[in-house]
Amino acid sequence: MKHRYLPLTESDKNAMLESIGVSSIDELFSDIPEKVRFAGEYNIKKAKPETALMKELAQMAAKNADLKMYSSFIGAGVYDHYIPVIVDHVLSRSEFYTAYTPYQPEISQGELQAIFEFQTMICELTGMEVANSSMYDGGTALAEAAMLSAGHTKRKKVLISSAVHPEYKDVVKTYAKGQYIDVVEVPHKDGVTDLDALKDMASEEVAAVIVQYPNFFGRIESMKEIEEITHNNKSLFVVSSNPLALGALTPPGKFGADIVAGDAQPFGIPTAFGGPHCGYFSVTGKLMRKVPGRLVGQTKDDQGRRGFVLTLQAREQHIRRDKATSNICSNQALNALAASVAMTAIGKKGVREMALANIQKAHYAKKTFKENGFEIAFDGHSFNEFVVRLNKPVKEVNQQLLNKGIIGGYDLGRDYPGLENHMLVAVTELRTKEEIDTFVKEMGDINA
Amino acid sequence: MHKEDQPLIFELSTPGRVGHSLPEMDVPEVNLSELLPEGFLREEEPELPEASELDIMRHYTALSKRNHGVDSGFYPLGSCTMKYNPKMNENVARFNGFAHLHPLQDESSVQGALELLYDLQEHLIEITGMDEVTLQPAAGAHGEWTGLMMIRAYHEANGDDKRTKVIVPDSAHGTNPASATVAGFETITVKSDENGLVDLEDLRKVVGEDTAALMLTNPNTLGLFEENILEMAEIVHSAGGKLYYDGANLNAVMSKARPGDMGFDVVHLNLHKTFTGPHGGGGPGSGPVGVKADLIPFLPKPIVTKQDGVYKFDYDRPQSIGRVKPFYGNFGINVRAYTYIRTMGPDGLKAVTEYAVLNANYMMRRLAEHYDLPFNRHCKHEFVLSGKRQKKLGVRTLDIAKRLLDFGYHPPTIYFPLNVEEAIMIEPTETESKETLDAFIDAMIQIAKEAEENPEIVQEAPHSTVVGRLDETTAARKPILRYQKAE
Numbered sequence: 001m002k003h004r005y006l007p008l009t010e011s012d013k014n015a016m017l018e019s020i021g022v023s024s025i026d027e028l029f030s031d032i033p034e035k036v037r038f039a040g041e042y043n044i045k046k047a048k049p050e051t052a053l054m055k056e057l058a059q060m061a062a063k064n065a066d067l068k069m070y071s072s073f074i075g076a077g078v079y080d081h082y083i084p085v086i087v088d089h090v091l092s093r094s095e096f097y098t099a100y101t102p103y104q105p106e107i108s109q110g111e112l113q114a115i116f117e118f119q120t121m122i123c124e125l126t127g128m129e130v131a132n133s134s135m136y137d138g139g140t141a142l143a144e145a146a147m148l149s150a151g152h153t154k155r156k157k158v159l160i161s162s163a164v165h166p167e168y169k170d171v172v173k174t175y176a177k178g179q180y181i182d183v184v185e186v187p188h189k190d191g192v193t194d195l196d197a198l199k200d201m202a203s204e205e206v207a208a209v210i211v212q213y214p215n216f217f218g219r220i221e222s223m224k225e226i227e228e229i230t231h232n233n234k235s236l237f238v239v240s241s242n243p244l245a246l247g248a249l250t251p252p253g254k255f256g257a258d259i260v261a262g263d264a265q266p267f268g269i270p271t272a273f274g275g276p277h278c279g280y281f282s283v284t285g286k287l288m289r290k291v292p293g294r295l296v297g298q299t300k301d302d303q304g305r306r307g308f309v310l311t312l313q314a315r316e317q318h319i320r321r322d323k324a325t326s327n328i329c330s331n332q333a334l335n336a337l338a339a340s341v342a343m344t345a346i347g348k349k350g351v352r353e354m355a356l357a358n359i360q361k362a363h364y365a366k367k368t369f370k371e372n373g374f375e376i377a378f379d380g381h382s383f384n385e386f387v388v389r390l391n392k393p394v395k396e397v398n399q400q401l402l403n404k405g406i407i408g409g410y411d412l413g414r415d416y417p418g419l420e421n422h423m424l425v426a427v428t429e430l431r432t433k434e435e436i437d438t439f440v441k442e443m444g445d446i447n448a
Numbered sequence: 449m450h451k452e453d454q455p456l457i458f459e460l461s462t463p464g465r466v467g468h469s470l471p472e473m474d475v476p477e478v479n480l481s482e483l484l485p486e487g488f489l490r491e492e493e494p495e496l497p498e499a500s501e502l503d504i505m506r507h508y509t510a511l512s513k514r515n516h517g518v519d520s521g522f523y524p525l526g527s528c529t530m531k532y533n534p535k536m537n538e539n540v541a542r543f544n545g546f547a548h549l550h551p552l553q554d555e556s557s558v559q560g561a562l563e564l565l566y567d568l569q570e571h572l573i574e575i576t577g578m579d580e581v582t583l584q585p586a587a588g589a590h591g592e593w594t595g596l597m598m599i600r601a602y603h604e605a606n607g608d609d610k611r612t613k614v615i616v617p618d619s620a621h622g623t624n625p626a627s628a629t630v631a632g633f634e635t636i637t638v639k640s641d642e643n644g645l646v647d648l649e650d651l652r653k654v655v656g657e658d659t660a661a662l663m664l665t666n667p668n669t670l671g672l673f674e675e676n677i678l679e680m681a682e683i684v685h686s687a688g689g690k691l692y693y694d695g696a697n698l699n700a701v702m703s704k705a706r707p708g709d710m711g712f713d714v715v716h717l718n719l720h721k722t723f724t725g726p727h728g729g730g731g732p733g734s735g736p737v738g739v740k741a742d743l744i745p746f747l748p749k750p751i752v753t754k755q756d757g758v759y760k761f762d763y764d765r766p767q768s769i770g771r772v773k774p775f776y777g778n779f780g781i782n783v784r785a786y787t788y789i790r791t792m793g794p795d796g797l798k799a800v801t802e803y804a805v806l807n808a809n810y811m812m813r814r815l816a817e818h819y820d821l822p823f824n825r826h827c828k829h830e831f832v833l834s835g836k837r838q839k840k841l842g843v844r845t846l847d848i849a850k851r852l853l854d855f856g857y858h859p860p861t862i863y864f865p866l867n868v869e870e871a872i873m874i875e876p877t878e879t880e881s882k883e884t885l886d887a888f889i890d891a892m893i894q895i896a897k898e899a900e901e902n903p904e905i906v907q908e909a910p911h912s913t914v915v916g917r918l919d920e921t922t923a924a925r926k927p928i929l930r931y932q933k934a935e
Contacts, residue, residue: 059560067548095519220488275586309923
């Protein structure tokens, strides 16, 4: 068959078959027993030429309400942020995106150096000493943090704040089951982790206390108090953080976190219907040799030139096999590159400016909601999200907002009994004053 | 390749430069002390770079020139299926209606995305011969663990809680035993026989009432089809265990043999291998898992379903193992894989496997005169040579791999699988032309000659790369894992 991705011609095939010493390609499959041999062709859609398929898929894409056409106020762990145009130009360098894992360092210095830079940037933002080359996403990164904690402390219980992203909690629970780890939820009180409950639940049986900073409701946790309660019992302090927020907020490392994990999606990575995003994982120096996934290290070549390699590989599955503490192999390298380019473009001063713009714009939106008679639940210091109480189911409101070209916030009733009719609203630096004003006005009309 | 050392982006940073164009601050600003609690405003600035847009573009362009991808040259890395990454896939994944969707927006506003996911599930069900598929796992290893967690849940639901062991062949990918451990199982190894296939006698010995599953790659990591697959399935099933298919090597058998027809109960696929999602320098991947009917209740939630022409997420799955990932998987990679499948169609996918296997056998036969071939039979999409003969001359497989760099090739996978001495594992893929294969074969033959006549040139390779062999021992002993500004 002739296809643009398949270069063998009839004469190539004949010459190759002759060289092998067989008369047909079928003969090469003679080792597949008759009983399991698949006859014929798959019953799937016929191939389409490039232009026709492109059109069909463009039409499929056009059925969706995308964040570039609509005005979006949804966050809940995934955000519509400024993506510098340069990011995609760098990603499109196919020397990066068509490469495999850099196991041959001599011809992978570009990728290795870019990841070394990524590790450095994550350390800078989180205030931690060591960061790895990426994880699948913020949720699985947090699950790995729970497993690391259990392994390190030899304890089989973790406490997780109910103000952690509900889907992250679900993922932590699934992984924990695999490792026979008990996951216990610490309730929130007025939208932040309930410190009294935490004190009661903390004990020397607890491997880790896991909180989110800023938390799922957008609120800023009492990091100092949580750290004290955690370390009093020699448990590990695990923090899931939006790294953009750390452009303005005191980093978890300063508060004594042992592990900071999260998702770098806010830096240069499109929402992409939930993935691929970019988990990150950072720890104190003490935990360096327990980090899951790949680490890039600096070294020298045989002539003394600086170079980079994958290092401390004795931790990983391809060496340790069943003794490995994590099975991660593929990660999100290309998205770590995207995040690096975005962090570089946004830069040292820009990251603070961008983080503060989120705080200011979300604050303005919150204030405007209040001025228009809305009640804000869990009102207090927050980053770029807050909770609005409605008179109607969030789903109903969102469906009406769509007709106005607006994607409304997240329905907290999906995960929190008692929080029906509560919408988690996100306002990033991309939302204009006009969009915010229109959103509040439309919400007022619908909610009336 | 670019030979100049490229400074770190931090070393190129100049205070006062910017590389961004942030949106306007068009809302009235409030004093920060009102917005943040005391002690929460960051004091020290994070040391991110300060560079102009051109500085940044030049930096990453320079780095890209120090990197080898499939687009740079041949990449016969065994077990990794480094085939061409179609450019059309990249364009489609960047459509606004795919790239800029929020995972939590109302289902009515993402019907096109759900349709794509649903149709991809349907295509993968047919390709694997399974009954249902989840697209949630982010990569192959993640899929393995997901599949094993489902097998665990299945046995537990049957009150069968003594099944604590997962059997893997000695030739298995390292992720197999690691995934078993993370899913809470103990790993038992089954030996290969003199033909490179699972030793049936040994398998009979290790299966029992404690067997949860056998994990198998077919063709195996030697590139050989496990001819006794039906007997193996019988042995495992009659002991009450499940059969797990590691789909890393699916490129070898598309339209020739489906895992579902071979007796497998659970399958994971690597969409970034067989279905051209690019490898991205190590990820992101996508690792869908397919299952037979009796395991459907345990699939991670949600699953995309279709009712009366409307697509939706089904969360009502009480026996589900839960979530394995936030949201629904690496959608962007799934879009690329779907585009590829629709580009190839049924006849195209069949040709993919046929040409992949033809290319591998052609290379194997031509190289067999110059390198030891431990298993002399038709291979599937890849084959394993042994560098034993060269080792006797003082040239190790590592040296051969490094010497290939001088010819502009990415070397094959080396020292894997573990059951072949000085293994060299070659997977050409179907997207390579005969000319490319011939040129690589010539290079391998020349290296074999060099090993005999001038071994130093191989032992001291590479000679042409931007850096020479790197000191990995020091890297691990005194790890430098981040840049620190000189004080």
